[in-house]
Amino acid sequence: MLQLITRRLAATIPLLIVVSFLIFCLILLTGDPATQLAGQNPTQEKIDQVREQLGLNDPFFHRYWDWLSSAFQGDFGKSLFTHESVMSSIMSRLPVTLSLVVVSLLIAILLGVALGLVAGLHPGTWIDRAATVTASIGVAIPYFWVGMMLVLAFAIDPQILPAVGYVNLTDDPVQWFLHLVLPALSLSIAPMAVIARQTRASVATVMNEDYIRTANAKGLARTRVIAKHALKNAAVPVVTVFGLEANRLIGGTVVIENLFVLPGLGQLAYQSVFQRDFPMVQGVLLFTAIMVLLINLLVDISYGYFNPRIRQS
Numbered sequence: 380m381l382q383l384i385t386r387r388l389a390a391t392i393p394l395l396i397v398v399s400f401l402i403f404c405l406i407l408l409t410g411d412p413a414t415q416l417a418g419q420n421p422t423q424e425k426i427d428q429v430r431e432q433l434g435l436n437d438p439f440f441h442r443y444w445d446w447l448s449s450a451f452q453g454d455f456g457k458s459l460f461t462h463e464s465v466m467s468s469i470m471s472r473l474p475v476t477l478s479l480v481v482v483s484l485l486i487a488i489l490l491g492v493a494l495g496l497v498a499g500l501h502p503g504t505w506i507d508r509a510a511t512v513t514a515s516i517g518v519a520i521p522y523f524w525v526g527m528m529l530v531l532a533f534a535i536d537p538q539i540l541p542a543v544g545y546v547n548l549t550d551d552p553v554q555w556f557l558h559l560v561l562p563a564l565s566l567s568i569a570p571m572a573v574i575a576r577q578t579r580a581s582v583a584t585v586m587n588e589d590y591i592r593t594a595n596a597k598g599l600a601r602t603r604v605i606a607k608h609a610l611k612n613a614a615v616p617v618v619t620v621f622g623l624e625a626n627r628l629i630g631g632t633v634v635i636e637n638l639f640v641l642p643g644l645g646q647l648a649y650q651s652v653f654q655r656d657f658p659m660v661q662g663v664l665l666f667t668a669i670m671v672l673l674i675n676l677l678v679d680i681s682y683g684y685f686n687p688r689i690r691q692s
Contacts, residue, residue, distance in 0.1 A: 459654075468662075469662060476643035476645060482559050492578050499580070510579065522569065541561075565635055577616055
């Protein structure tokens, strides 16, 4: 298992460097930052002054190395508009996004696995068809539409749940949860549907395997056969889908945080793009990329737990 973790870590580092280079190159796609930041009708002297302040006269790879080495030391630079540390801004917003992502993933896993398990254990029945139709609808409808419908149904009339805002977990756990219910449900619908479909297919396949028939022939309880033999062997493709959906869910926070006015990383990225705050955009993107790579690393390592052959390969 240690060798598996070491190999995956070794493969993650070059990937992180490539991703960081692509993120740094984004600034080239916006034209000359100095011209855009020098104000309206800037003089050439003003543009040259801004370019010198931003270090844009240095060679490109020299600027990239300075930015990357500082980022790995926790220094993403300062915002061009608020002049606050980018890392401080990210850290202040991170609990909101983490709360939203964790609650959304929990909802997606619990409902998705339960729905897929019930359908997979009753293939071809009305239960299977109903679960399949429900999952297909969940995949098809977009985040923001689900969010707006939930607001209309539960936050306007009747006013059961808050529609906007965020309360810190340490200030009031009950209000923290209530403010996350609607955005987390909006964000979890699509991952829940995908996990349900994959769980259904995996469980239906595994239940026809010879070792399941052998376990049933031995007289083992059905719940034990499902929990010990079927679920664990059906978990590898489900975990793969979980990793992909977790990454997509992080991207979906940009839409949901703006819809429900949650002060998280998604809202920070959205505002920074419109303000052309390049250091903030680069910092948020790199930090998000690190989160995605860590999730992929955990998913890869979990393969070794569910399938011993992967540990030995």
